[in-house]
Amino acid sequence: MKAAVYRGPRHIKIEEVPEPEIKGRRVRVKFKAGSICGTDMHFYRGEWKLKKGRIIGHDAWGIREDTNERVVMAAVANCGHCYFCLRGLPSYCVRGKFYGLTRDGFFSESKAMLPRSLIPLPSTVSDEEAAIVEPVALAIRVLDYMKPNLGDWVTILGQGAIGLLMTQVALLKGCRVIAVDLEDYRLKLSEKYGADVLVNAKNEDVVKTIRKLTKIGSDLVIEAAGTKGTVEQTPLLVRKAGKVALVGESEGYLNLGDADQALFFTIYLSPVEYPSAVELIARKLVDVKGLITHRFKLGDFEKALETLDNPAEKPLKVIITQ
Numbered sequence: 001m002k003a004a005v006y007r008g009p010r011h012i013k014i015e016e017v018p019e020p021e022i023k024g025r026r027v028r029v030k031f032k033a034g035s036i037c038g039t040d041m042h043f044y045r046g047e048w049k050l051k052k053g054r055i056i057g058h059d060a061w062g063i064r065e066d067t068n069e070r071v072v073m074a075a076v077a078n079c080g081h082c083y084f085c086l087r088g089l090p091s092y093c094v095r096g097k098f099y100g101l102t103r104d105g106f107f108s109e110s111k112a113m114l115p116r117s118l119i120p121l122p123s124t125v126s127d128e129e130a131a132i133v134e135p136v137a138l139a140i141r142v143l144d145y146m147k148p149n150l151g152d153w154v155t156i157l158g159q160g161a162i163g164l165l166m167t168q169v170a171l172l173k174g175c176r177v178i179a180v181d182l183e184d185y186r187l188k189l190s191e192k193y194g195a196d197v198l199v200n201a202k203n204e205d206v207v208k209t210i211r212k213l214t215k216i217g218s219d220l221v222i223e224a225a226g227t228k229g230t231v232e233q234t235p236l237l238v239r240k241a242g243k244v245a246l247v248g249e250s251e252g253y254l255n256l257g258d259a260d261q262a263l264f265f266t267i268y269l270s271p272v273e274y275p276s277a278v279e280l281i282a283r284k285l286v287d288v289k290g291l292i293t294h295r296f297k298l299g300d301f302e303k304a305l306e307t308l309d310n311p312a313e314k315p316l317k318v319i320i321t322q
């Protein structure tokens with residue numbers, strides 16, 4: 001079967017690999033569609049390390065061979081009974097395996113999965129929409145964890161696919177959203193989704209603008225741009241006793257001089273919210289379709305990576321189909 005195999009930076013190739021063994025309680029899932037994530041691009045660019053020979057991909061759906069159901073494959077296989085699992089934190093499972101990172105991922109024609117990692121898709125979620133579930137689950141997790149009050153200011157640094165999903169979920173929570181990005185084509189989408197304030201960081205001083213607007217600082221700040229520079233901005237934007245989620249990047253120097261009592265946390269992935277994510281997409285409360293800018297077949301995976309890596313293509317979400 002064909003699979004997208006990591007061989008080194010800028011070297012992810014479609015190769016012929018053996019079919020997975022279907023052992024024990026595992027079932028075969030035939031790949032239908034998935035999407036490439038920022039994490040995959042970190043590996044592609046050589047910014048993050050990955051074992052050579054690893055099949056990448058952690059956001060995809062397929063057909064469960066034994067029941068013929070359409071199912072989303074959750075990115076984490078957790079044990080269910082360690083300290084973290086018992087506290088509803090399977091992302092930190094001490095025996096946890098992460099597909100596309102510490103285990104072979106989903107960009108292959110077929111995959112052996114445990115049934116408990118499969119989330120059924122209702123017919124109201126289209127084939128394309130089902131390819132983008134993991135970042136919706138993450139957005140739900142982040143906003144649930146931040147527990148915003150109605151009308152809170154949420155500053156979202158970066159309006160790529162993750163940032164735009166954070167914008168949508170924050171608005172569902174009754175927040176006022178300040179969307180920040182360097183690209184007007186992305187901010188146009190933020191506006192379409194209902195962001196209250198748009199800030200193009202190329203033309204405006206982000207800290208000054210947001211301090212002036214909110215007077216006391218932003219109640220909540222979400223870093224979704226994935227750069228050290230935006231991480232370093234967060235303590236200057238958040239109000240005292242506010243909250244900051246570092247979603248895109250966790251490295252950088254935090255000057256906490258004026259960020260008294262603010263809470264900072266990092267988070268990258270959450271398998272718990274997949275069913276809620278599917279539900280929000282099915283009920284048209286969150287739009288993932290509008291984030292799709294390009295579509296490729298699994299066989300053209302290298303072209304898909306090149307497209308995502310080229311800003312001139314104005315990429316947001318790139319979908320891979322069978």
Ligand SMILES: [Zn+2]
Nearest residue numbers: 037038039134
């Ligand atoms: Zn991801």
Ligand SMILES: [Zn+2]
Nearest residue numbers: 079082085093
């Ligand atoms: Zn566990």
